[in-house]
Amino acid sequence: MDFRGKIIKSTHVFFRSGFLYKIALEASNKVENEPEQALVSLIFSYNSLEAFINETAMSCEIFSGGRRTDKERDFYDLINQMQDDQVSTAEKYHTAKEHFTDKRWDKGGKVFQNFTLLTLLRNELIHRKSEVVKQKKVIGGEKSEIDLCSIRNKLYSRLKDKKLVTNIDPTADESWIDSVQNPQFAKWCCETALDMTTEFFSYLPEGHFKHKMMEQMSFQPYVNG
Secondary structure (H helix, E strand, C coil), X not given: CCXXXXXXXXCCCCCCHHHHHHHHHHHHCCCCCCXXXXXXXXXXXXXXXHHHHHHHHHHHHCCCCXXXXXXXXXXXXXXXXXXXXXXXXXXHHHHHHHHHHCCCCCXXXXXXXXXXXXXXXXXXXXXXXXXXXXXXXXXXXXXXXXEECHHHHHHHHHHHHCCCCCCCCCCCCCCHHHHCCCHHHHHXXXXXXXXXXXXXXXXXXXXXXXXXXXXXXXXXXXXXX
């Protein structure tokens, strides 16, 4: 039989969200001796979550070995459409959950609150703005008048609540970026990424679709070593 002229189609996908998470995890293990690695954990923990929700479309693309429900089948188009529309990462997670459960993420829940803070910190680091502390003291007086920029006040308040900063005084002579360079902060970043993906898998309907996606994309193997 002559096969010349026949067209052979193939699809190759490259899952890299787990690799990004691995970078965050490895950086967190170096913070004791290299404090700045905490910032690497922050950036790559967020990047892994951004990549994860986008790469779920690729898992749908190469799905095989069983029938999919209508919602499982439509999920591929949903994720791709959100990518085309440049929807925020947070909104993608909300919409994905709503697609399968008819409910959005609980904004007051610990997992999503941590994700929100992770996103805020990552954005403040990547899109660095001015961070100013103005102090006015009357000579001979006992008290100083402190004026903090709003984002600094907000960040310190949230970081302090979670015990993630080494110096909990927002008037201190250091940036919040300096304060988060510690092992507990780096560990929290990685745990936040793991918790978000674990929660994502938890609301997928039981079946081959869910188990195949977990096999391809779970961060847990990196934690287990």
